[in-house]
Each structure stands twice: as structure tokens, then as C-alpha cells.
Amino acid sequence: MALNNTIPIPLYHGTDRKIINYSANERAEIQNICFTISDYIYHLLVEDGLSLSSLSKYKNKRLSEIGDYWPRVIDAFQRYDSRKKGSKLYQYGSIYLTGDREKAEDFARNAFVMGEQGNIAYWLYLAASNIWNLKELNPDMKRLFTSFEDLIAKPRIPVLLTFNGIQKDDLLREHGEEINWEMWGDLITGLSFRLKVNSKTSLLDGKVEYL
Numbered sequence: 488m489a490l491n492n493t494i495p496i497p498l499y500h501g502t503d504r505k506i507i508n509y510s511a512n513e514r515a516e517i518q519n520i521c522f523t524i525s526d527y528i529y530h531l532l533v534e535d536g537l538s539l540s541s542l543s544k545y546k547n548k549r550l551s552e553i554g555d556y557w558p559r560v561i562d563a564f565q566r567y568d569s570r571k572k573g574s575k576l577y578q579y580g581s582i583y584l585t586g587d588r589e590k591a592e593d594f595a596r597n598a599f600v601m602g603e604q605g606n607i608a609y610w611l612y613l614a615a616s617n618i619w620n621l622k623e624l625n626p627d628m629k630r631l632f633t634s635f636e637d638l639i640a641k642p643r644i645p646v647l648l649t650f651n652g653i654q655k656d657d658l659l660r661e662h663g664e665e666i667n668w669e670m671w672g673d674l675i676t677g678l679s680f681r682l683k684v685n686s687k688t689s690l691l692d693g694k695v696e697y698l
Contacts, residue, residue, distance in 0.1 A: 494653045498584035500693060501595030504644035506602060507695075517601045517638065521608040524635055527628060528611040528621075529567050535618075539568060552617045556610065563610035566603070583661070584650060595645035595698055600638050609639060648693030 506514065537545045542561060553560055585591050597606045612635060615621055622629045655668050 492655050494655060494658070496586050498586055498650045498653055499588050499591035500582060500584050500648040500650070501591035501593065501598060502602060502646060502648065503595065503598040503600075504646045504695075504697070505641065506598065507646070514601070518604060520631055520634055520638070521601050521604045523631055524628075525567050525604070525608045525611055527625070528608075528615045529564065529571070531615060531619075532564065532611070537564065539565065549614075549618060553614045554617065556613065559610045560614040563607040567607050567611065584653070584658075588647070591647055592645075592698060595647055596643070598645065599641070599643040600635075605638070608635065612639075645698040647696045647698055649696065650693050 509517065535545075536548060546557060550557055594603075597603075600606065600609050612621075612632075621632055655666070658666060660666055
């Protein structure tokens with residue numbers, strides 16, 4: 488009976504080793520830096536004319552400064568916009584798992600600052616830094632900008648965590664809803680689906696593999 492309550496495949500979580508090693512206070516401080524910088528730059532870009540309805544117009548205006556990483560910047564802008572509007576998909580603080588190893592590896596390689604929220608801050612900051620001198624534009628945030636640059640400069644240590652024998656009762660849908668396992672059955676074995684784990688599971692429970 489217990490076996491039927493166990494996910495029949497390994498689930499993966501991609502992250503950076505530094506994040507696992509940070510204390511709770513350090514993680515909270517870094518998240519605050521990422522959110523503050525993202526919020527400031529998001530509004531800066533909006534005031535400069537960037538919106539989801541005028542991407543092409545803004546691209547013509549700023550592409551020479553933003554460069555070839557334009558798609559990354561727009562993806563970060565869209566993700567931050569969704570989070571600000573209350574999307575449950577971008578509410579951080581929980582652990583996300585996937586049955587898709589390649590997807591988890593991709594997350595790991597982009598988690599070098601502070602996971603997805605750090606990745607969003609990184610691309611927004613990179614774009615804005617090529618458009619403006621941020622430290623002169625806002626001297627009051629100079630300390631945060633310097634702290635963020637120090638975080639960016641740290642070596643990347645992407646790791647893949649593998650979890651075997653995860654209990655179905657410990658999982659939620661990606662948006663946080665309960666899962667109707669009777670309806671799903673074991674369909675998870677054929678899906679690349681990101682799942683949210685509740686607080687019963689720790690990252691420290693995963694088998695660590697350096698990428």
C-alpha cells in the first residue's frame with residue numbers, strides 16, 4: 488500500500504550549491520536585494536516605455552544597448568510582471584521538482600545568484616546597466632547595486648538534486664493546488680511536469696550531483 492503512495496520516478500531540482508549553503512538569514516537578505524533591484528529596474532524600464540504591449544517598439548528603441556540577450560531580458564520582464572500581478576507560479580519560497588532532468592539542469596545553470604528571482608534580477612540589471620549608469624542615476628541604491636555585483640561575480644556551482652521515493656502526499660500542483668491522484672493515476676511517469684513540494688521535504692534530502 489505504501490508503494491502506491493510513492494512517485495514511481497525520480498524527481499529533480501536544479502539549483503546552485505551556494506544557495507544550499509547559505510543560512511536562512513543570508514537567503515532572506517539576498518532575496519531582498521534581488522526583489523528591490525528588480526522592482527526598481529522594472530519601474531525604470533516601464534517609465535522608459537517598455538510594456539508587454541510595446542515590445543517591438545521598445546526593441547527598436549533600445550536593442551543597440553541591450554544587445555543579443557534581448558530575449559532573456561524580455562523573459563525576465565514578463566516573469567517579474569506576472570509575479571507583481573499575483574501569479575501563483577512566481578511566488579517564491581517553496582521547493583519545485585520536475586520529472587524532466589534536462590529542465591532541472593537548465594534551472595541549475597541559471598540559479599547562480601538566487602534561483603529564479605536572482606535570474607530575473609540579473610537580466611534586468613544587465614539591461615539597465617547598459618542603458619544607464621545606475622549608481623549615478625540612483626546613489627541611494629549604490630550599496631545594493633554593489634552587493635548585487637558581488638553576488639554576480641561569485642563562481643557558478645550548478646548542482647542537480649535527485650529525489651527518489653517522494654510521497655504523493657508531499658506534493659502539490661505547480662500553482663499550489665492539491666493533486667487528485669485518483670484522476671491522475673501514474674500519469675506523472677509520462678509527463679515533464681514541475682511540482683511543488685510542501686515543507687516536509689528539504690533540499691538537503693536530495694542526492695547532489697555537480698554539473
